[in-house]
Amino acid sequence: MKYIDEFRDGATAQRVAAQVREEARTDRRYDLMEFCGGHTHAIYRYGVQDLLPENVRMIHGPGCPVCVLPIGRLDMALALAHHDGVTLCTYGDMLRVPGSQGKSLLKARSEGADVRMVYSCADALKLAQTLPQRQVVFFAVGFETTTPPTAVAILSARAKELGNFTVLCNHVLTPSAIANILDSPEVRELGTVPIDGFLGPAHVSVIIGSQPYEFFAEEYQKPVVISGFEPLDVMQSILMLIRQLNGGRAEVENQYTRAVSRHGNLKAKQLVAEVFELRREFEWRGLGTVPYSALRIKDDFCGFDAEQRFALDYAPTKERNGCECGAILRGVMQPTDCRLFGTVCTPETPMGSCMVSSEGACAAHYVYGRYQDRAASA
């Protein structure tokens, strides 16, 4: 398929792999964190790690919006789904995540709740127009990529004076999460987690641009390469990170030039600023409470805020005993280091955040990478 196959070509991959092998110094390690679940997914799905030398290791970061959503927020959506007259819409991979009672939105649907999968917030808005007798709630999740469409939906709902459309907003911010990881004691002080550089987000950076990462490169002296989501993008970005590290540089480079500019999509950023404002703090599954890391709907638009319309309260919940998601998300542990992995915690019965979506480090390893453990244990 044109414009896709070129970025998955096996022969080109072998050439880039040979270059990586040639340029990666054998007297050091390269521990690189891919922030995004999209990268994690591509790395596992296409077997990118198999093409890398042993001393180049990918650490799977917290950039999966489904994985980092705290259970308490999902509980709010579950409660809403059971409200009389409510139709709850959300993205596909949000449906399977179990809430604090072990129940997912899919389960709620099988119990009679009106839960629908949509591909975009615009579909939820359309649904609200076709179902005027129902309260349509869009359970909004995602990083900067999915935030502008939510803003557009809210603006358009206001223009249309829709009284039956609200958003349960859980949009989170990438730079705050990266800062949180770099500030974590394991990384900053103890040095137990060597993160040498970052593969920066693809779609998120289309919106926010490459400029917000300049601070990390400068302040923390970590190179960042913004990378597309196709496997060749990832390979090339790894090579670029290795070159920066070999040259003692810590810069923001842009591999994904076909879509990302320094300042991003100004129109999208302006729409987001019009509708949303920073939350003082937000809980991230795995990372804990992170200051100024999420968005809420401005008071001007409170009529479209599900938290206000349905007077929802957030109650934090505890993670399962033994769950190591926090350590895995910060790169302190590998999925296989967790004793729940593959035993009680599987994609069918996920216990922790990294297992709930196919972009999560544990689920990706379980679904695509388990044969490596067999090789290791043999």
Next chain:
Amino acid sequence: MTQSRARARREFGRPLDFKRGVVELAHGSGGRAMAQLIEELFARAFSNPWLKQGNDQACIDLPAGRVAVSTDSYVISPLFFPGGDIGSLAVHGTVNDVAMSGARPLHLSVGFIIEAGFPLADMKRIVESMAHAARADSVSLVTGDTKIVERGKGDGVFINTTGIGIVADGLELSGDRARPGDRILVSGSIGDHGIAVMSQRSELDFATSIQSDSAGLHELVQAMVAEVPQIRCLRDPTRGGLATTLNEIARQSGVGMLIEEKAIPVEPEVQAVCELLGLDPLYVANEGKLVAVSPPEHAARLCAAMRRHPLGGNAAVIGEVEADPHHFVRMRTAFGGNRVVDWLSGDQLPRIC
């Protein structure tokens, strides 16, 4: 006025209104309305000597060999899709399940559960499509049952079919017979049916020219077992797609598998829709494809025999059975890496990013 309409008028007052009428609870109550539905719709479409006898059962003489039997219930939405409908699917699907034993399918039973209010026009279309599919597959629908449920307690129509066929002596096909070294083959491109059905769902607004591959595979199977009677096993990768079928066989046989992504036929349009919707074609349903496991020495000949048949024109050897106590199905990706091709957990759901 035709003879049958005249008879219907004599017996039932007036013929069924296949333009504007709907199925009513009375059509399942065992009274005259039900007799009329059977006579004017089912018996007419499925016409064969067993149905004509009008008994509660069909008494069948079977040729020599072992009897293969399989049952399946069809609960789908939408009921009509490009390349087929629930009726043709209910015939081909069960014919295929029987045929995967190497059997020649002979007869089907059919049970309908219809929601009151379902348009008679749609019912007629479905029943005629079943009759057409049965003729194409050379099977007879010899006995049947109809139940009507109240409105809101069904989803239009559900169909169950049970099929029987005869396995010729000397054939031993079974999912537990795959051995390390065996070759794995598919009969053509994967994912066509699932994508054709999805393209008709109201919430997914896209147009494609992809048709369902729904078809009876029994003739292809007969050509295959005639060429290579040593085939270890056959299975049609329906729900859960190719990935699920390979995992089933691997577990049943206690082996692992290694497949080559590059060798698996996928139509560009199916690949494109999967990219767009965030799906993996390995997990998308097929209704007219089969997976075969063959001893290595016969694989090339089997593949050639499949390609000579119209339903196996794009047949390909896609991989190999290997010894593996974990029963992993692995894939060498076109990119050059390796991955597990795991069981599907729940439905395939698209990712956010």
